[in-house]
Amino acid sequence: PICTILPMDGLGTRRLEVLKGHLHGQGDVKPSECSAVKSSAPMSSTKAEVQRAFPRHRQEVLKWNGWGYKDSRFAIDDKGLTCFHGHRYAIGDVQMPKVVPWMAEEVGLELSQTSFSQPHPSPKELPSPIPCRDFVDEIRPFCADISDEPGDRLFHSHGHTCHELFALRTGKIGRLVDIVVWPANHSQVESIVQAAVKHNVCIIPFGGGTNVSGAVECPANEKRPVASMDMTDMDQILWIDEENLTAHIQAGIIGQDLERKLQDKGYTCGHEPDSLEFSTLGGWVATRSSGMKKNIYGNIEDIVVRVRMVTPQGTVERNFLGPRNSIGPDIHHFMLGSEGVLGVITEVTVRIRPVPQTRRYGSLVFATFESGVAFLREVAKQRCAPASIRLMDNFQFQMGQVIKPVPSLWASFTDQLKKIYLAKFKGIDLKEMAACTLLFEGTAEEVAVNEKRIYTIAASFGGIPGGEENGRRGYFLTFVIAYIRDLALDYSFLAESFETSVPWSRVVDLCENVKTRVKKECKDHGIATPPLIACRVTQTYDAGACIYFYLAFKYTGISDPIGAFDEIEAAAREEILSNGGSLSHHHGVGKLRKPWVQSAISPTGVSMLKAIKQQVDPQNIFGAGNLIPT
């Protein structure tokens, strides 16, 4: 059949799953079997038996106070050896001896200065929910699930900004959502929103909860009951249109589930944000997310063909599937990046592509970050960027070298040889060099042609090929690097990442100036050891690039670490803007970056947003308070 119709009813599918599970002799989906992510990228080729990565109550599998899976984490043992626990990722249970000495040297890690998390707060430590019985009574008959369990409320009340995690870990729990609801389809969402309007309940849509902008945080002064609308029960691919290569999908589907399900049919969506394992399709749309392979598949705004969003005034949608239109300002742009303050995204039609035949990694070494940027700029100019092309600064390169198991004698010998080769024969300073990672996708011929072109351009900028393995490691590290923050938080560090997009002409200066500014601010805030401030160029465009920063510092001896952190991060943001960087490339505004929105889009721009908000949601039902300055 050209068009595969999948069952509309989510409940029906789950029943099927359970039945299937019984047939295989498994009573229920167990956390340990929940993921197939073992290869370098989560987009695994092993056929999954399960339909869903997580159970409804995700905290059973995922950390309540950190990134990712409960069973996956970095830890340092008594001998000072770093180890990644868990078998979900390729580096599972391998000891990495170089991490601790390197961190000690670079950022002043001291194993005695621990700051482990408080235990999960007991129910009575949490604020009791504001009751909303009428609302619950009205939606209970149709809503798939409703919960006011403390664990659910806690999990749905935070994202992954540094200050949210720090608060959780230090037991400073603020305002929590009062109830969590799980709709199963579009019409249920419509009914719940109507009930919320009727009973004046605030709704905060919840996808993967992986935002780093404070977007799902409850506004502290919200007096009404707040309902978190967990979308992850809406995880069905409703249809696939193989002639037009589109698929219509419920917005709550988790990225890895989406890819697995599509790949089972021989297709891919190709959207790979770093949070792919945990974030949802609806979340991508609501934050204007960007994927690693955007050079082939486009960013989320290029991928979506149609979006349905439920607002208090009803559903907004485009009633056609044509590839382009000229009907005034694109209504999609009121939904893309709306950050849950205008409505909730329920269904999305996306473009899909056949799974590529060939995928190949590559890497390059450049004498300096500047020459690497010049190379990227040339690649962008010639419009021949492979699926992904990234440039890591020296610090990130070194970090990648350190997060490695004990090398065999032979491997360490060849490593040494490579170093000598670079230093002596190519005149590359290991303390200055930058590394570029490449991912090629397409047919075998396409990949071969693309590779040749890229390596030729690289040579003219002094780039030296660094092998496929280093490239593979580079991309794989993307998925474990988020776990490193939790390790840092265990040893008195605060850490965060942030991003921007900037014209090519300012890339190098922006990176340099932000680093300088952060170092100065840290010093001015009395932070004794030098901070970690590293960056990489993660995307290339015709007119500029996306830059991603990592910031971490040890807060030992600082009386108000999170206050200092906020000020340093704000200074970094201010420096980014002063150097021609955008307020955000793909993280979104949330609450964290709201103070800069007006200067970024002009007061008139803000008043336009406000007018839309006022018209669509006069009662502020979608009251997360993101994006639009008050």
Place this chain on the structure above:
Amino acid sequence: MGAPLVIQVAEESSRELKDVQKEAQELLEEIGHKMALPAVRSLALVLRSVLRRILKGVFVNKPGLEKLKEAVRQWPVVLLPSHRSYLDFILVTYLMFEHNITLPSIAAGQDFMNMAGVSSLLRRSGAFFLRRTFGSDKLYKAVFTAYVQTLLCSGDSPIEFFIEGTRSRTAKSLHPKYGLMNMIVEPYLDGRVPDVVMIPIGISYERTLEEELFARELLGVSKPKESTGALLRARTLLGENYGSIIINIGSPVSLHDLCQSKGISRIPHVLYPRDYTMMLTREREMIFDLGHMIVHQTYHCMVVYPSALLASAVLYQSRGVPLGELVPMVEWLRRELEERGVAVYWEGGDTLSLIHSSLQMHSVCVELTSSDLVRPRTCHLMSKLATPSGHTPSMVELLGMTLDSSELHLITEISYVHLMLAHYRNQLMFALIPEAMAALSLYHFLPCDKASALKRFDALHCALYKEFVLPKRVPTEMFQDTMHRLLDRGVVVSQRPGDYTLNSQKEHVLAFLESLVAPFVAGVWVVCHHLLSMKGGVQSVSATVHGAKVLAAKCVKEGVVKSYETLSLDLIRNALQSLTESGLIMQHTSEVEGRDRLVKVDDLKGLQALTRELEVMVTSGPSRAKL
């Protein structure tokens, strides 16, 4: 290297691109330094031995040096020393060489380029050259800007330049020059550097090497063109005693912090391409204030030597001070300055011996007579001048008078020594100027009301705007601040708000303060009269300056004006600038190439009013109170 601009210049002048490129290359050769350590090392060696012979020592503040060292390691740094001597060029480099700090690239005036050997030596010690004026030479400006900005952005070495543009012959601070300042600020606004750290440095000389040269220049005995020969003749210096030098490094000023505090955002610049230079009005204003601030801070880094106190006392009583009276005068002055936060260099030992050693060092301009009278060296010449006939001539009479050349010569010789002394006295000017101006607007009029004092203060501000680095804004605020200070110190008292009366206990303070600024006001007043005598006609600047100088000489001779400093060409030129600034006169650029600008009175009534206002302050007054 500024490639788009090279193309633009080629297009505009319809010249071959490669010719323009070649010219740009040559300009770069002309400008660029060729820092070479061996040269610096040998220079340091020579300098060390020379300084040892003529100086007691060169002192530097260690904490300042540490801060400088740290800043150089982290930031693009601009060193901004005061400028009173050619020695300034090498002193900072020498200091940094001795302390193992990356040596600076120094902006030097192009006049050095004509000195064979010296120019190449300077080049090799890090000097790069700039023309005094860029004129309309777009290419030169572009190449020079690119050169300076590359130095700054590459961050290899600090940049050093003299914000005052030239050596201050009078030892007073000069108005800042903004050309280089703009070039330094631009890269920050455009995000090419994260910050620029500016470090003011005050270099104080106990005895300025060029003291005689400066006095001669101020009187218009033309400055010998810089030549190696002249420098070699300067070898006679070696037999002299020049006391010591103090290099006081001020607190670093962060351009970033300054911009933040003034609400200057870099964001407007990100909407333009990188090579698109533009500067907003408020950024220009910021740079204007920054220039003033740096000059101010540089001067506050300066240390006052006892010689400055001695010179002040001698000029206060230019007919001679008995040695016995000089001691308490100098001590009193020291206290007054220290109360105002001025650092006075005071070696151990009693005041009298300090005065003796100072007298010895400054024997060129001051003498101790056998009757223990301390006076300007040329004091005896005063008696040779025809004594004023008791009748003080009017201005009209003076203008009609002739002065024979021997008299002019005599007067010039006297004022030569006076100007040398003034060079030292002026070193305490920066700390006292507002008070001195207020004192002059009060002293002869007490008791008086605030409105009339303010009116006179206004007139002084207008007359002295260029002479001293005064704030551009309406002087009311400055007057009020200063009055607060004078009232706090009890120099004047106020029975009722807005009314000032003399505190007879402190009359000497008022008298001394007034005496600091009076010569300058008298000078402006003479210039005003000369301008009025032009009766609406036009005169070239040089003729105006000469005319005013001759008039000043006549005034001095007839006792109409007391100070011999009024003959200073610098004073006259500044007066013309101040009057131009306030719109009273106009200076036209002559249409004939190479011709001087023309001066014309623009606002006759205004000029007459100002002249009258100054006249009351200049010509009235009892004899000076004892300090």
